[in-house]
Amino acid sequence: xxxxxxxxxDPSQIEDxxxxxxLEKKYFHAxxxxxxxxxxxxxxxxxxxxxxxxxxxxxxxxxxxxxxYKRMQGYSALWQPGTDHASIATEVKIIAKLKEEGIEKEDxxxxxxxxRAWDWRKEYGGRIISQLKKMGSSADWDRERFTMDEGCSExxxxxxxxxxxxxxxxxxxxxxxxxxxxxxxxxxxxVEYQEQEGHFWHIKYPIxxxxxxxxxxxxxxxxxxxxxxVAVNPEDERYTHLVxxxxxxxxxxxxxxVIADSYVDKEFGTGCVKITPAHDPNxxxxxxxxxxxxxxxxxxxxxxNENGGKYCGMxxxxxxxxxxxxxxxxxxxxxxIKHVHNVGTHDRxxxxxxxxxxxxxxVAMEEMAKPAMEALKTGELxxxxxxxxxxxxxxxxxxxxxxxxxxxxxxxxxxxxYCDKCGEIVxxxxxxxxxxxxxxTHLTQDPDTLDTWFSSALWPFSTLGxxxxxxELEYFYPTDVLVTGYDIIFFWVIRMVFSGYEQTGVSxxxxxxxxxxxxxxxxxxxxxxxxxxxxxxxxxxxxGADALRMTLVTGNAPGNDMRFYWERVEASRNFANKVWNxxxxxxxxxxxxDTSAVELSDLEDADKWILSKVNRLAKEVTENxxxxxxxxxxxxxxxxxxxxxxxxxxxxxxxxxxxxxxxxSKAAACWTLTTVLIQALKLLxxxxxxxTEEIFCNLQSEEESIMISAWPEYRADxxxxxxxxxxxxxxxxxxxxxxxxxxxxxxxxxxxxIFVVAEKEEVREAFTTSRAFFTALSNAASxxxxxxxxxxxxxxxxxxxxxxxxxxxxxxxxxxEKEIARLTKEEKRLAGELKRxxxxxxxxxFISKAPAEKIAEEREKLEKYTQMMEQVKEQxxxxxxx
RNA sequence: GGAGACAUAGCUCAGCUGGGAGAGCAUUUGCUUGACGUGUAAAGGGUCGCAGGUUCGAGUCCUGUUGUCUCCACCA
Numbered sequence: 001x002x003x004x005x006x007x008x009x010d011p012s013q014i015e016d017x018x019x020x021x022x023l024e025k026k027y028f029h030a031x032x033x034x035x036x037x038x039x040x041x042x043x044x045x046x047x048x049x050x051x052x053x054x055x056x057x058x059x060x061x062x063x064x065x066x067x068x069y070k071r072m073q074g075y076s077a078l079w080q081p082g083t084d085h086a087s088i089a090t091e092v093k094i095i096a097k098l099k100e101e102g103i104e105k106e107d108x109x110x111x112x113x114x115x116r117a118w119d120w121r122k123e124y125g126g127r128i129i130s131q132l133k134k135m136g137s138s139a140d141w142d143r144e145r146f147t148m149d150e151g152c153s154e155x156x157x158x159x160x161x162x163x164x165x166x167x168x169x170x171x172x173x174x175x176x177x178x179x180x181x182x183x184x185x186x187x188x189x190x191v192e193y194q195e196q197e198g199h200f201w202h203i204k205y206p207i208x209x210x211x212x213x214x215x216x217x218x219x220x221x222x223x224x225x226x227x228x229x230v231a232v233n234p235e236d237e238r239y240t241h242l243v244x245x246x247x248x249x250x251x252x253x254x255x256x257x258v259i260a261d262s263y264v265d266k267e268f269g270t271g272c273v274k275i276t277p278a279h280d281p282n283x284x285x286x287x288x289x290x291x292x293x294x295x296x297x298x299x300x301x302x303x304x305n306e307n308g309g310k311y312c313g314m315x316x317x318x319x320x321x322x323x324x325x326x327x328x329x330x331x332x333x334x335x336x337i338k339h340v341h342n343v344g345t346h347d348r349x350x351x352x353x354x355x356x357x358x359x360x361x362x363v364a365m366e367e368m369a370k371p372a373m374e375a376l377k378t379g380e381l382x383x384x385x386x387x388x389x390x391x392x393x394x395x396x397x398x399x400x401x402x403x404x405x406x407x408x409x410x411x412x413x414x415x416x417x418y419c420d421k422c423g424e425i426v427x428x429x430x431x432x433x434x435x436x437x438x439x440x441t442h443l444t445q446d447p448d449t450l451d452t453w454f455s456s457a458l459w460p461f462s463t464l465g466x467x468x469x470x471x472e473l474e475y476f477y478p479t480d481v482l483v484t485g486y487d488i489i490f491f492w493v494i495r496m497v498f499s500g501y502e503q504t505g506v507s508x509x510x511x512x513x514x515x516x517x518x519x520x521x522x523x524x525x526x527x528x529x530x531x532x533x534x535x536x537x538x539x540x541x542x543x544g545a546d547a548l549r550m551t552l553v554t555g556n557a558p559g560n561d562m563r564f565y566w567e568r569v570e571a572s573r574n575f576a577n578k579v580w581n582x583x584x585x586x587x588x589x590x591x592x593x594d595t596s597a598v599e600l601s602d603l604e605d606a607d608k609w610i611l612s613k614v615n616r617l618a619k620e621v622t623e624n625x626x627x628x629x630x631x632x633x634x635x636x637x638x639x640x641x642x643x644x645x646x647x648x649x650x651x652x653x654x655x656x657x658x659x660x661x662x663x664x665s666k667a668a669a670c671w672t673l674t675t676v677l678i679q680a681l682k683l684l685x686x687x688x689x690x691x692t693e694e695i696f697c698n699l700q701s702e703e704e705s706i707m708i709s710a711w712p713e714y715r716a717d718x719x720x721x722x723x724x725x726x727x728x729x730x731x732x733x734x735x736x737x738x739x740x741x742x743x744x745x746x747x748x749x750x751x752x753x754i755f756v757v758a759e760k761e762e763v764r765e766a767f768t769t770s771r772a773f774f775t776a777l778s779n780a781a782s783x784x785x786x787x788x789x790x791x792x793x794x795x796x797x798x799x800x801x802x803x804x805x806x807x808x809x810x811x812x813x814x815x816x817e818k819e820i821a822r823l824t825k826e827e828k829r830l831a832g833e834l835k836r837x838x839x840x841x842x843x844x845x846f847i848s849k850a851p852a853e854k855i856a857e858e859r860e861k862l863e864k865y866t867q868m869m870e871q872v873k874e875q876x877x878x879x880x881x882x
Numbered sequence: 883g884g885a886g887a888c889a890u891a892g893c894u895c896a897g898c899u900g901g902g903a904g905a906g907c908a909u910u911u912g913c914u915u916g917a918c919g920u921g922u923a924a925a926g927g928g929u930c931g932c933a934g935g936u937u938c939g940a941g942u943c944c945u946g947u948u949g950u951c952u953c954c955a956c957c958a
Contacts, residue, residue: 008920193956200958218958231958265957273958280958342956387886394885394954486953521894523951555895555905559887561952563894567907574920585917629898635905650917658916741912742924748915779915836902845938854901854939861902 005587005698009573009580011544015690019133027071027707028138030078032475039075040479041067042460042509043139044492045147047086048121049093052131054518054526054552054564055485057536061549062515062630063483064137068686069625071138072711078476079138080463082145083125087411087452088182088348094120094410110409110447117410121146134537136545136689138707145463147455148412155462156412156455157429159503164416164427168364169404171416171425175284176403178356179346180302184407185360186346187451188400189490191353193342202270202334203327205230208246208255214239215334217269219341220279221327222320224249225308226297227256229275231286234260236271250332251323252309259290278357294357302354316354361405361414361448369396371501372494381497381507384628385559388486388514395490402495404451411449419443457495460508467503481628482509485517486559513628516561518552523563534564546688547572553687554638556631575638576691579684582646583695586673589657595671600717602664605769607672608720609727610649613640614679615719618712621683630687637683645680648731649673652773659772674699679712726766729803730774733767736799737778737806743822744797744815751781755792758785758804767804778806794878800826800871802864816879823876830869837862 022028030038041063046056063079071077094117095105105113129144145152163169176185201221204213214230227249232239239258246255263286264273277287277294287294297308304311304319311319327333344353373396375381376389383389405414417426419435420442426432432443458466460482464473478500484493493512500508520526526533539548550572556562603611617640624633653669656662678699685692685706696706703709737754746752754775758764767774767785775783789807796807797819840846840858847855 005917007918009918193954216958220958263958268957270958275958282956282958341958344956385887390886391953398954490953557896560895565894565907568894570920571906574918577920578918581918581921583917588917624898627898631896632898635896639905646917647922654916738923745912748913748923776915833902840901840939843938847938849938850901857901 005580005584007581007584009544009577009691011546011576011690012541014694015134015136015540015545018690018693019136022138022705022707023141025705026142027705028079028140029142030076030140030476032471033076036074036076038476039067039070039077040476041079041481041483042463042479043079043081044482044484044488045082045084045145045456045459046128046132047089048083048125048128048146049086049089050128052128052135052536053533054536056128056132057135057548058515058518058552058562059483059485060132060135060137061552062513063481064135064139064549064689065553065630065686066481066483066513066625067138068689068707069711071707072682072685072709074710076475078140078143080143080145080476080479081129081132081137081139081141082147082459082463083129084452084456085121085146085148085411087406087408087449088184088186090117090120091408091410092182092348105409113409131537134540134545136549138689143463147452147459151465151468152455152458152462153412155458155466156450157415158467159454159458159499160415160450161427161429162503163363168368169361170364171359171361173357173359174362174401174403175278175281175355175357176360177344177346177353178300178358179349179351179353180300181349181351182346182408183300185358185403185405186353187403187453189453190347191344192347192350194345194350195340196343198339198341198343200269200337200339201324201327202337203250204332204334205247205250205256205274206332207242208248210245213332214242214247214258214272215270216272216274217337218274219339220320221323222304222311222316223276223279223297224274224323225252225304225311225319226276226278226295227274228277228287228292228295229256229259229290231259231261231264231273231275232271233264233266234262236264236266238271250330251326259286259292261286261289279355281355284355284357296357298354298356360403361416361446361450363402363404365399365401365498368498368502369399372396372498375497375501375507380510382511384511384513385557388489388512388559391486391489392494395494402451404454405446405448406451407447408449411452412455414446414448414450416446417443418446453491453495456492457499458503460496460500461504477504477508478506479509481511481513483513483515486514487517489514511628514559516556516559519561519563521563521565523561526564539569543569543573544576544690546576546691549689550575550634550687553630553634555635558628575642576688578642578646579681579688579691579695582641582650583677583699585650586677587698590670590674593667593670595667595674598667598671602668603672604665604668605723605726605766606649606652606773607668608723610645610676611672611718612720612724613644614676614712615714618679618683619714622711622713625686634684634687637680637687641680641684645676649676651777652770655772655776682706682709682712727770729763729766729801730770732801733799733804733806734774734777736801737780737808740797740799740808740822741779744810744818746810748779751779752808752810753782753784754778754780755796755807755809756783756785756804757787757789757792757807759787760803761787763803798871798875800868800875802868805871805875820876820879823872823879827869827872827876830865830872833865834862834869837865 067077067079160169177191179186198219200217200219202215202217204215206213216230230247242258243260245258247258249256263282275283275286277284277292278296295307297304299305302316304314306312345351346353373393376393415427415429417432419438419440421440422435422438424435424437426443434441435443460479461477464477466473496508500506517525520532524532536548547569551569617636621633621636656665656669681692681696693706756767764785771783792807793809796809799806837858841862
C-alpha cells in the first residue's frame with residue numbers, strides 16, 4: 001500500500017474525503033463531559049452576506065489550531081460556530097436585488113420584505129459556512145447558531161427588558177449619526193473619518209442695529225439655515241462687547257444672539273463660531289447649555305426641509321453651492337480658503353453621515369463600562385498582544401451612550417409598544433393587549449430594529465442557551481479564547497465583555513487573541529474596489545488548505561499585519577510535499593519490518609538523538625502554543641522535520657537499510673522513524689490537519705484518526721542528552737568535511753579515504769559508533785579512526801572540529817592556494833571568537849557578576865576555540881611549507 | 883491634539899522572560915547518492931533607524947530623536 005502513494009502530495013485527492021470522514025465520525029462535536037475539562041472558543045459569526053476572504057481564513061485558521069490542539073490534549077473542545085444576520089449589510093443587499101426586479105422595499109411591506117430576507121438567508125446564508133469547511137475548520141457544526149434564531153432572539157429580548165428595567169436602556173432625543181443613503185441611524189463605532197479636501201468659507205453676519213458684522217468661518221455653509229447663535233470665547237476681548245447682541249442671519253429673516261461659551265477656541269479661525277445645535281454634536285452641547293432652539297433643516301435623505309425656506313428640496317451640496325453664490329452676490333462672503341478636514345462617513349456605504357437630532361434608543365454605558373475596565377486591570381481579561389489592552393481601555397474610558405435603534409426592517413425588532421391613545425411606552429416580550437396607563441386596547445410596536453452588534457454582544461452565552469440554564473452554559477461558559485482582528489475590538493469585543501459581566505457576572509473569555517490584517521503583496525488592504533483581493537478558495541484549489549493555513553501563520557507575530565505572497569504559499573506547499581515524501585520513504589522502508597520487540601535499549605545513537613530531539617520539541621511547542629506563539633511553534637516543527645529529521649536523521653539511517661544485514665538495527669531504525677514521524681505529525685496536525693491525517697492513517701491502523709489522538713508530552717525516558725552531544729559532534733564533523741569538499745569542488749561521486757584523528761578516547765568511540773552513517777554522509781570510501789597522525793601522508797587536506805581533525809588524502813584534486821584561503825578564513829573567524837571570549841573572561845566584572853553557568857559556558861567555548869585554532873594553524877603551516 | 887505599533891540580509895518577516903544575529907524567497911556555485919529537483923550541499927549578503935542611559939553584557943529594558951503606519955478625538 002505504502003508504495004502506492006504518489007510522488008508528490010496532491011491535496012485535492014484527500015481533503016474533501018477526510019473532512020467528510022471527520023464529519024461522519026462526529027469528531028468536531030463536543031459534549032458536556034464531566035470527566036474532561038472544557039475548552040471553548042466562539043467563532044466570530046460571519047455575515048450571511050459574506051464570502052470567505054483572507055481575513056476569515058486567518059481568523060478561522062488560528063481558532064482551528066487552538067481547538068485542535070486542545071482537543072488532542074484531551075479537553076472537551078467546543079468551537080461554537082454560527083452566522084450573523086448583519087442587519088444593514090443584508091438589508092442593503094436585498095434592496096439592491098429587489099431593485100433589479102423593479103421592486104421597492106415599501107412595495108412589499110414589512111412582512112413581505114422579511115419573507116424575502118429569510119429566503120435570501122436560506123439561499124446564501126450557508127455559503128460562507130461551506131467555505132469555512134474547505135479550510136478544514138473543526139467547528140461543532142451540530143451546534144451552529146444564527147443571531148436571529150429563536151434562542152438568540154430570546155436572549156436579545158431578555159437583555160433588552162433587563163436593561164430597560166434597570167434604566168440602562170432609554171429612549172431619547174439626542175444627536176446621532178444619520179446615514180442619508182441607508183436611511184438609518186448608526187452608532188459612533190460605525191462612523192469612519194476620512195480626510196477630505198474642503199473649504200473654509202468666511203461669512204459676514206451683520207450686527208442688528210449697528211453697522212458692523214461678525215465674521216465666522218465654516219466648512220458647511222448650508223447649515224447656516226439651522227444656526228441659532230454665534231458663539232465667542234468669554235475671554236476673547238475682541239468680542240466681549242458683542243455678547244448679548246443680535247445678528248442678522250444671512251439668507252434668512254431670522255436674528256440670532258451672540259453668546260459666550262468656553263468651547264470656542266480664540267486662536268482658531270476668526271474666533272467666532274456659528275452654532276447649529278441640530279447638526280453638529282458640539283453645537284448640540286452648546287445649545288443645551290444656552291437653551292438654544294434646535295432647528296432641523298434636513299430631511300432623512302439629506303435634502304433641505306421646509307425649515308430651509310426657499311432652499312427646501314435641494315440636496316445638501318446643491319444648497320451649499322447656491323447659498324455660497326448668493327452670499328457672494330450680497331457681499332457677505334469674505335473669502336474661501338482651502339482646508340483639509342476629516343469627514344465622517346458610514347463605514348458600510350461610505351456616505352457622508354449627517355449629525356441629526358432624532359428620537360432613538362440608547363444604552364447608558366457608564367455603569368456597564370466599569371467592570372469591563374476592571375477586568376483588564378485585575379487580569380481576568382488579557383489581550384495578546386498586550387498593547388491592545390490600551391486601545392480597549394481608552395475606548396471604555398471615553399465611552400458614550402450606545403445608539404442601538406436602527407431604522408431597518410431586517411433585525412431584532414425593538415420590544416417596545418406605544419399606546420395609540422396616550423403614547424405610553426410599554427416594553428414587553430409579547431404584544432400587550434391593554435395600555436397599563438389608560439386602558440386603551442391598541443398599542444403599536446416600535447418599527448425600529450436593534451443594532452446588529454446588540455445580538456453579537458451576547459454571542460458567547462446566547463449560543464450556549466442563555467438565558468436558560470442549560471448544561472452547555474454551565475459547562476462551556478465562560479469561554480476561553482476569543483480570536484479576532486484588531487479592527488473589531490470596539491464593535492464587538494468590548495460589547496461582549498460588558499454584556500458578559502452584566503448578564504452573567506463574569507468575563508465571557510479570559511483571553512483575546514488579536515491578529516492583524518492580511519494585505520496584498522504591496523501592503524495595501526485587500527478590497528473589492530481595488531480588486532486586489534485574493535480568494536482563499538483559489539489558494540486552496542491550487543495549493544491545498546494545509547498550505548494556505550501554514551502560509552497564514554508562518555512568520556507572523558500576533559497583532560501584526562501580514563502580506564500575502566504566492567511565493568510563500570509555494571514554500572508552504574513545498575513543505576507539505578517534503579512531509580509527504582519523508583513519510584513515503586518511511587512507509588517504503590518499514591513495510592514488513594516487525595518492530596514490536598524493539599526496546600529503548602536497542603536504539604543506536606542516532607535513534608536516541610532524534611527521539612530525544614522530538615521529545616524536547618514536544619515540550620517547547622506545547623509551551624509556545626500555550627503562550628499563543630503559534631508562528632514560533634510552527635517554525636520549530638518545520639525546522640525539526642525538514643532539517644533534523646529529513647536532512648539528517650533519514651540520511652543517517654539509510655545505510656542501515658541499504659547495506660547492513662543487521663535486522664535488529666533495522667528494526668530499531670524502523671521503530672524510531674515511525675515513532676518520531678508520528679510525534680512530529682501530531683505536533684503539526686493543528687496547523688496542517690489534512691496531510692497529517694492522511695499520513696497518520698496510512699502509517700498505522702490502531703488509531704482511527706490523528707485529530708483525536710493524544711498530544712505528545714515530554715517523557716523522561718526519551719531524554720538522551722548525552723547521546724545528543726555525540727551526534728551533534730558527528731554532524732559537526734560531517735559539515736566540516738563537506739565544507740572542505742565543496743570548497744574544492746569535489747563531487748560526491750569522488751569517494752575519499754578519511755582518517756579521523758582524535759586524542760580523546762570518547763571521541764574515537766563516538767566516531768566508531770556512528771561509522772556507518774558518517775561514512776555515507778561524508779562520502780568516504782573508508783574511515784580510519786586513530787589517536788595520532790601515524791601513517792597519514794603530508795599531502796592530505798584537513799577538516800578541523802573542536803576535538804578531532806579529519807585528514808582527506810585528495811592530493812590530485814587539491815588546489816593548495818584555495819585550501820590556504822579556506823583555512824585562513826577559518827583562522828580569521830576563530831581569531832574573532834577567541835578575542836570575544838578572552839575579552840569576556842578577562843573582564844573581572846564579568847567574572848564577579850555573571851552567573852556561574854555563563855562563565856563555565858564561556859570557558860568551555862574558549863577551550864574549544866583554542867584547540868581548533870591550534871589545529872588550523874598547524875594545518876596552515878604544513879600547507880605553506882609544501 | 884492624544885495613544886499605539888513598526889523600523890533587523892536585496893525582498894517579506896521571525897527573534898519568548900537581556901548572554902555568541904535567524905527563516906522563507908531572491909542571487910552565486912556544486913550534485914541524475916535507490917523519499918522528495920516542490921529536492922540536496924555550500925556561498926555571498928546585516929555597524930539589528932539614530933543618540934544617550936541602565937547592565938559585567940542590549941536587536942532585546944529605559945529616555946530622547948527621526949521616519950513609516952494605524953487607531954482615537956475632531957477646532958467650527
